[in-house]
Amino acid sequence: xxxxxxxxxxxxxxxxxxxxxxxxxxxxxxxxxxxxxxxxxxxxxxxxxxxxxxxxxxxxxxxxxxxxxxxxxxxxxxxxxxxxxxxxxxxxxxxxxxxxxxxxxxxxxxxxxxxxxxxxxxxxxxxxxxxxxxxxxxxxxxxxxxxxxxxxxxxxxxxxxxxxxxxxxxxxxxxxxxxxxxxxxxxxxxxxxxxxxxxxxxxxxxxxxxxxxxxxxxxxxxxxxxxxxxxxxxxxxxxxxxxxxxxxxxxxxxxxxxxxxxxxxxxxxxxxxxxxxxxxxxxxxxxxxxxxxxxxxxxxxxxxxxxxxxxxxxxxxxxxxxxxxxxxxxxxxxxxxxxxxxxxxxxxxxxxxxxxxxxxxxxxxxxxxxxxxxxxxxxxxxxxxxxxxxxxxxxxxxxxxxxxxxxxxxxxxxxxxxxxxxxxxxxxxxxxxxxxxxxxxxxxxxxxxxxxxxxxxxxxxxxxxxxxxxxxxxxxxxxxxxxxxxxxxxxxxxxxxxxxxxxxxxxxxxxxxxxxxxxxxxxxxxxxxxxxxxxxxxxxxxxxxxxxxxxxxxxxxxxxxxxxxxxxxxxxxxxxxxxxxxxxxxxxxxxxxxxxxxxxxxxxxxxxxxxxxxxxxxxxxxxxxxxxxxxxxxxxxxxxxxxxxxxxxxxxxxxxxxxxxxxxxxxxxxxxxxxxxxxxxxxxxxxxxxxxxxxxxxxxxxxxxxxxxxxxxxxxxxxxxxxxxxxxxxxxxxxxxxxxxxxxxxxxxxxxxxxxxxxxxxxxxxxxxxxxxxxxxxxxxxxxxxxxxxxxxxxxxxxxxxxxxxxxxxxxxxxxxxxxxxxxxxxxxxxxxxxxxxxxxxxxxxxx
RNA sequence: GCCGAAGUGGCGGAAUAGGCAGACGCGCACGACUCAAAAUCGUGUUCCCUCCGGGAAUGAGGGUUCGAUUCCCUCCUUCGGCACCA
Numbered sequence: 001x002x003x004x005x006x007x008x009x010x011x012x013x014x015x016x017x018x019x020x021x022x023x024x025x026x027x028x029x030x031x032x033x034x035x036x037x038x039x040x041x042x043x044x045x046x047x048x049x050x051x052x053x054x055x056x057x058x059x060x061x062x063x064x065x066x067x068x069x070x071x072x073x074x075x076x077x078x079x080x081x082x083x084x085x086x087x088x089x090x091x092x093x094x095x096x097x098x099x100x101x102x103x104x105x106x107x108x109x110x111x112x113x114x115x116x117x118x119x120x121x122x123x124x125x126x127x128x129x130x131x132x133x134x135x136x137x138x139x140x141x142x143x144x145x146x147x148x149x150x151x152x153x154x155x156x157x158x159x160x161x162x163x164x165x166x167x168x169x170x171x172x173x174x175x176x177x178x179x180x181x182x183x184x185x186x187x188x189x190x191x192x193x194x195x196x197x198x199x200x201x202x203x204x205x206x207x208x209x210x211x212x213x214x215x216x217x218x219x220x221x222x223x224x225x226x227x228x229x230x231x232x233x234x235x236x237x238x239x240x241x242x243x244x245x246x247x248x249x250x251x252x253x254x255x256x257x258x259x260x261x262x263x264x265x266x267x268x269x270x271x272x273x274x275x276x277x278x279x280x281x282x283x284x285x286x287x288x289x290x291x292x293x294x295x296x297x298x299x300x301x302x303x304x305x306x307x308x309x310x311x312x313x314x315x316x317x318x319x320x321x322x323x324x325x326x327x328x329x330x331x332x333x334x335x336x337x338x339x340x341x342x343x344x345x346x347x348x349x350x351x352x353x354x355x356x357x358x359x360x361x362x363x364x365x366x367x368x369x370x371x372x373x374x375x376x377x378x379x380x381x382x383x384x385x386x387x388x389x390x391x392x393x394x395x396x397x398x399x400x401x402x403x404x405x406x407x408x409x410x411x412x413x414x415x416x417x418x419x420x421x422x423x424x425x426x427x428x429x430x431x432x433x434x435x436x437x438x439x440x441x442x443x444x445x446x447x448x449x450x451x452x453x454x455x456x457x458x459x460x461x462x463x464x465x466x467x468x469x470x471x472x473x474x475x476x477x478x479x480x481x482x483x484x485x486x487x488x489x490x491x492x493x494x495x496x497x498x499x500x501x502x503x504x505x506x507x508x509x510x511x512x513x514x515x516x517x518x519x520x521x522x523x524x525x526x527x528x529x530x531x532x533x534x535x536x537x538x539x540x541x542x543x544x545x546x547x548x549x550x551x552x553x554x555x556x557x558x559x560x561x562x563x564x565x566x567x568x569x570x571x572x573x574x575x576x577x578x579x580x581x582x583x584x585x586x587x588x589x590x591x592x593x594x595x596x597x598x599x600x601x602x603x604x605x606x607x608x609x610x611x612x613x614x615x616x617x618x619x620x621x622x623x624x625x626x627x628x629x630x631x632x633x634x635x636x637x638x639x640x641x642x643x644x645x646x647x648x649x650x651x652x653x654x655x656x657x658x659x660x661x662x663x664x665x666x667x668x669x670x671x672x673x674x675x676x677x678x679x680x681x682x683x684x685x686x687x688x689x690x691x692x693x694x695x696x697x698x699x700x701x702x703x704x705x706x707x708x709x710x711x712x713x714x715x716x717x718x719x720x721x722x723x724x725x726x727x728x729x730x731x732x733x734x735x736x737x738x739x740x741x742x743x744x745x746x747x748x749x750x751x752x753x754x755x756x757x758x759x760x761x762x763x764x765x766x767x768x769x770x771x772x773x774x775x776x777x778x779x780x781x782x783x784x785x786x787x788x789x790x791x792x793x794x795x796x797x798x799x800x801x802x803x804x805x806x807x808x809x810x811x812x813x814x815x816x817x818x819x820x821x822x823x824x825x826x827x828x829x830x831x832x833x834x835x836x837x838x839x840x841x842x843x844x845x846x847x848x
Numbered sequence: 849g850c851c852g853a854a855g856u857g858g859c860g861g862a863a864u865a866g867g868c869a870g871a872c873g874c875g876c877a878c879g880a881c882u883c884a885a886a887a888u889c890g891u892g893u894u895c896c897c898u899c900c901g902g903g904a905a906u907g908a909g910g911g912u913u914c915g916a917u918u919c920c921c922u923c924c925u926u927c928g929g930c931a932c933c934a
Contacts, residue, residue: 195929195930196930196931236852236853237852237853237928237929240851240852240853240929241851241852241928241929241930243851244850244851244852244929244930245929245930247930247933249933249934251934272934273933273934274934275933275934276934287934329932352932353932354932354934355932355934356932356933356934358933359933359934360933360934363934364934365934366934367934371934372932373932373934374934376932450933450934451933452930452933570928573929574929644860644861644872644873645860645861645873645874646860646861647860647861650853650854650861652860652861653859653860655859655860655874657859657874657875658859658860658873658874658875659874660873660874661872661873661874662873664873664888665872665873667888671888711860711861711862711872711873712861712862712871712872714872714873715861715862715871715872715873716871716872717872718872718873719871719872722872790868791868792867792868794867794868794914794915796914796915797914797915799868802868834914835914836914837867837914837915839866839867839914839915840865840867842867842868843867843868843915844867845867845914845915846914847914847915
């Protein structure tokens, strides 16, 4: 049975039913919301089509993986984004706000292994369910632009993009030590290995290293450009995360020469990367990574046994053990020597596992006096330590107790003695800069930059992904599938076995094909692509989904791109958000798109935590189900509460009591507009105060929408509602100010609570459908102005009184009014003020 | 260790070109309505004291200023990222 809000019941009691025409004015979101959603859909109210006469706004929110159930986090990300898109639309923009599904991925495939249900079947079932849930939000998604990444009409173009990257040398295959998740049974990109325990981003299992031949995208080619955020209005934290991830370091490459008759002249030249070329004269030994290819050749017979043992031990250790920072340094002398090119010194070559084959050249020059790791190593193995940077003003070097990494003057450094060194990196450091110039003149080194960033490994040994459209032939090697044969379809008849091999590899016939070059028998690549490849271009797919001529329509691209506002979680900072920027730049260089960046403005929402402040998770049983909330309160209330309960970018714990307050506000809005017996109208009602509050609220709500400050939008609307209730008591109903207030109120409410705003606008006020096609109201600055202002008066920094003056009062007038106050006089104790400050017409400060 | 974000009532939070700290809401208390409860409406609600008045308070301490949640310095705590990166 429907429960009527008590306020309405109370009204009904004082007004016997027979004396009033019967009209259903109960607040019933469960009836109202689906009704309006159906009408909006039937009327194509949110269809976004190119309209050159209007400015466009492409608002994008991250698309969900079809897990089968929309959770409160989706609502938190999407409904405030929707409200802002609606606000932009009311401001006159032609807004595109699309939605789709990132539909390939491991969960569906893992579930298939468990229960045998085909990932495709499950995925489409989940999509159907989630589409319904998404529609219950009442968002302005243009469903005609929906794109599903596992649809062959979509992944056809994912494959096509791969081929373009391949043709332009941006996709390549190489053998290397790669990260492998033993639980997901697939390789991973470096970005998808998380934290110091090096766990899989998806399942949390520690990854292991495997030597495998895999497909990569040349993301590192764009390392420098990806560090440039000039065109982007992105949160500082995301820019910092990406900058750290790319890990650019400036320095020099220097050639050392290994002394060995086993090596050719070419082979004997070993390049090292250093950020401190100014310390070259202090390089007293070299260290190679144990896996370094020259180690075998330079090891002397006397040292061979020790070196082999150390290499074997290093190989056995996991990366976690090896990378533990506090681990004591270990290493072995190879018996070999090299020449330090700057001073001709003969220095020993060691191997140690603190030097990584995967960074720089896998070999370093060790400067124990000025590098903590080298210092520890030299102390342990009793290697020479030569000071080459001395703190300025210090005369004689004592024995070094620790590596000195501060500023100073170069000593023991031949031609550079006396050169100043500061703590800047690269060319900004006079010492480093001078040495680099000299190295280049001497032909023994050059300026160089090194990155932490790695190329993107995109091969996955899984079934449920876009096939990598490549064919291997014994004779012709790897070649792309001819473009007119795309898409390479995923076969449906595969076996689910947790073998660790892709089902595609086990399929009896699928991989057999012919070589596009010689026509002879050949095999398809059986790995599929990382699903981040699919999501790297979904914003383009929305432009013209399932286009069969091109990945997207050019006219659509020219009108809508770039994405103006992108919203989503920060967890993608170094994954999706970096991949999609790379992808866009690559497409630009291949002539497929224009512009340097795909998404201009980015905003991240925070996280909704469980009521106990812990992370929500099914296993903890503390999840908040949006469907239940919609049933209980209606979507409008859930939307409004999500905007209200926290700073959007921060997030906060859920509060099941708190939402009651928002529900109460929603009912109070309803009651204000539907009460059949409002207080009597006062013909002499002066609407100036009400108008002032309305336009002040409009001003702040407009500002807050622009700036994603959703919580203060709601509190402003709550305040104005309280004000309107007071005005009503004062007899405002029916006055022009009241009419204006109700109109503006509903327009401000429309982006937040689209259903209730529409119902009240169209059916209660009888205004023309639809409120969502109305323009955002203009602030009347005159009406918003105060005519008297109240100023606190401080005496020696303490508020003692308040004075009221006309808003246009001059400074002298305000000072006089302040001094006229009896309370102020009391605190002055008869003294003459030293100074009176009128601050911005906001406060008077009297100093005695 | 390095980089970043954040610390404000019982709770979520508001207020920064430096100007009334605690808007709005939750919770709580009291009152109205009710046979009663729920709902609704109203009032109050940072803390302390000698309570018609006064004092303290925005993680801690210092500084600049007539005035600091806001700016500067030194710490502390929490969260996130990176980490033997040469």
